[in-house]
Amino acid sequence: MTVSDFATHDGFGLAGSVTGGAVTPREIRRAWEIFQQDGVASPAVRPQVIASWQRSRAHRIAAGCAEAPVVSEAEWHRRRQQNLRLVHAARPAVEEARALLADARSMLILTDAAGTILETEGDARALDTGHAVKLQRGGVWQEAEIGTNAIGTALAAGKPVQIHADEHFCAAVQRWTCAAAPVRHPSENTVLGTVDISGSTDTFNPQNLAHAVALAHQIEAVLGRRIALEHDLVLRHFLNKRALWLSEEIIAFSRTGALIFATDRALKELARRNEAVLADGRLMPVRETAPEGWAQRMGELLPGASLEIVREDGEEIGGVMVLHAPRRPRPSGREPAHLAAPEPAPGFDAIIGESPALSEAREKARRMAQSGMPVLLEGETGVGKEVFARAIHGARTPPGAFVPLNCGGLPRDLIASELFGYERGAFTGADTGGRPGKVEAADGGLLCLDEIGEMPLELQSYLLRVLEDGVVYRVGGHGARRVNLRLVSMTNRDLSREVAAGRFRRDLYYRIAALRLTIPPLRERGDDVLLLMDHYARRAARQAGRPAPRFTAAALDALRAHAWPGNVRELRNVADMLVAMTDGVSPIDLDDLPVDLYGGASDETSNDLKSLERTAILAAVEACGGNLSRAARSLGIARSTLYLRLAAWEREAPPRGGRA
Known part of the structure; x- marks a missing residue:
């Protein structure tokens, strides 16, 4: 319903008969007298007023009641304190009424949800006259106390209403014409109170109701902005301390x-x-x-x-x-330490990021983990392939051992013994009792082979036989050892090209790449950069016993714009450097970042873009009534990224007046 509808809509405008004809004040007076005498409702009276009269009669309100009850001064202060946010939000409207109603023989009234008058403002003559019926601070104007009136009826019906002259239930109040609208909580829609415009009957103006509705909306908008600010303060508290609760x-x-x-x-x-x-x-x-x-x-x-x-x-x-997670009991001195419960394997929730590219990769990996088939993880150096491998490992219950081996980090002649183990005397320097290899260690768990494209071609056939038969032979031995393991292989090479070039066995490739997953590089993950930087910087600060670092919006923009050729590994190194080289007190700014991390971030074009971004974000937050989750969805960014942006801007803003 629009404001323009109020003048004619039944229940909101002037009295009118059900047939649409004009109703005179004399007819309304006669209808009131008949209702007071025998409770009969006249069709000349608006249904909303009749409903209120009937409620008033049920409350046993006497038509001769001369005034509303008034709470004590102490109780008024208590109720006002309980509704301080409403009072503060209404302050602009109250101050506006001081000027607009100064010579209009009318006043503005603000009440709480119980109909207690919290504030009055307007023409001094109306204010003085209002004392006669206790239309003043502390007066309680519920229908149950003083019968039909705009404040009480708006509260009872939960919608705007105008009550004019003889429509009031009590004769003493019939010198007044009043228009009131409920003020609702912006997000919960509960009624917080009312805003009312009241004056003598000869000041009747049908537009007063539209004015009251507009004022109610104005107060609700102020409350909405205040609630959004409070939410931001709570989120900043969380962001500043979350390193303690990782x-x-x-x-x-x-x-x-x-x-x-x-x-x-x-x-x-x-x-x-x-x-x-x-x-x-x-x-x-x-x-x-x-x-x-x-x-x-x-x-x-x-x-x-x-x-x-x-x-x-x-x-x-x-x-x-x-x-808080329940504490695990420590093993007693009589109990072997190895009987303590092992730490749970990290799951997919340990993979930090909310970008569409990472979310898709994470969901694919989750499905792959359930299959139990060999998985080949592909991606540039430093993208976090091992984090995915550990998450796949942790998806099985119980997960068993996680056994990693870097095929490119060992001398060529040691890879076989590390992978398959060796028997006593297999080669010079071998342990006298022999040693199991990584394959045996991974029995019942997961074997993770990094840089598998570096594995010598002559060993690839041995690995294929282990995977096909589930049996491993140690170097220098003839005894078969049965193993049951899962395999995740990782590479930053294009193995299909290696196969075509003859540097990787085709049959092994098909065996290890039953399922393939490409981990996206950091440059394709958008605002995940900010989440990862926040995570690693807080972790480094915690390890160093220092407060969690903070970043300016300019620094965040530069981090976001960097291409990160070293991916997450490069980012983690930068985070460690920033924590080590800054004082931990001042926010980390552009000057603190490595020189090669940003370029041209302070030019005029960049500033214009950042200003446009800030304007768009703040506009979206306000359009969503302070609901940051909806604002993030409307902007197409992660909710946590929105929190970080707002927190950075708040730190850069000058302190508000009057605040310590």
Whole structure:
């Protein structure tokens, strides 16, 4: 419904009969008298007003009630404090009313959800007259207290309404004409209060209702921006401290318990521990408990969880909940150390990145891991092929041993003994008891052969026989040893070309490449660069016992624009260097980056592009009502990238006035 509809729509505009004819004040007065006498509803009265009269009658409101009740000064202060965000959001509207209504014999009224008047402003004559019926600060204007009136009826019906003269239930209030609209929470849609324009009956103006609706929308917009800012503050708290919780599941939430950030794993773990804690996307203990009781209530419902409350200007605006992993008992002194539970193998969640290219590769690898077939991982040097190999290994339960071997990192004459093992006396310098090779060590687990294209051609046939028969013969021996293993091979070469050139056996290639997966280079992974830099820089800082580093937006842009020929390995080295060479206090800026990492990042064109990017992001956040997940989807970027951008811009912004 648009504002222009309010003047004629039934229930919102002037009184009118069901046949559409004009209704005179005398007819409304007569209808009110009949209803007060015997409860009969006249068709001359709008249905919304009749419904309110009937509610008023059910509340046993006396038509002769002279004024609304008023809460004590202390109670008014308490209610105002509870609704401080609403009061602050309405301040521009209240200040505007001071000028617009100064000579209009009308006033603006702001109430809470219980109909308690929190603020009044406008013509001094209207303010003085309002005291006669307690249309003043502290007055309670629910229908259950003073019958039909714009404030109470708007709250009861949950929609805007105008009540004029004899439409009021109590005779003492019939000197007034009032228009009120509910103010709703921008994201939860709950009614927070009302904004009302009231004046004497001879000031009646049907546009007052449209004005009240516009003011309500204005207040809701201010609240929405404030909520988005609070969400950003909670996210910054999370980002600044998440290095402390890398191995834990974390949930960030608002002051109403609404989820701001949570991984799928965190939500699953929360449901596993106590599924009743989360309902409709909100943490119910936060929603139902005062902030000072959040930690205790969460501790009761989620043993092992801890809570960090985030405050601004001394007010609780949300928090971060950490679902600590249960501690494994240490082996006693009488128990052999090898009986301690092994650390779980890293899974696919350990692969950092949210870009479409990486997400597709990760999902393919997940399906490949379930098949049990040999996998060939292809990709440039440093793209993280071993991380994928370890994730494939960790997908099996139990995973068994992960046994890596770099076929290009050993002298040619040692590869055979390392891979297949050797018997006593097999060659000069051999252990007297012989030694098992990597193939035997991988029995029941996964053998990971890196740079398999470097394997000498004469050994490739031996490897093929092991894979075909499941049997290994040590160098210098004749005894067969049965093995059952999974194989992941890795290469930065094009093995099909090596086959065509005669440098790699065709039959072995088909055996190890039953499933092939290309890992995308870092230059094709977009904003994953920022996630990886944040991860490795925080890890390096933690190892050095230093605070987590921060980056300026200019530095983030330069990191994002770099081609990264060394891929993730190069990025990790840069992260280690930056942590070692900066003071850990000032944000890392362009001047701190290696010279070859950026070029022309400060020219006018680049600045214009960064300004356009910032404008687009902030516009998307506002268009989505502060919902950063929806904003990220609309922009086509990762949610975590959006968090990093906002955090960097906030650090670069000058402090707000009046803030320490």
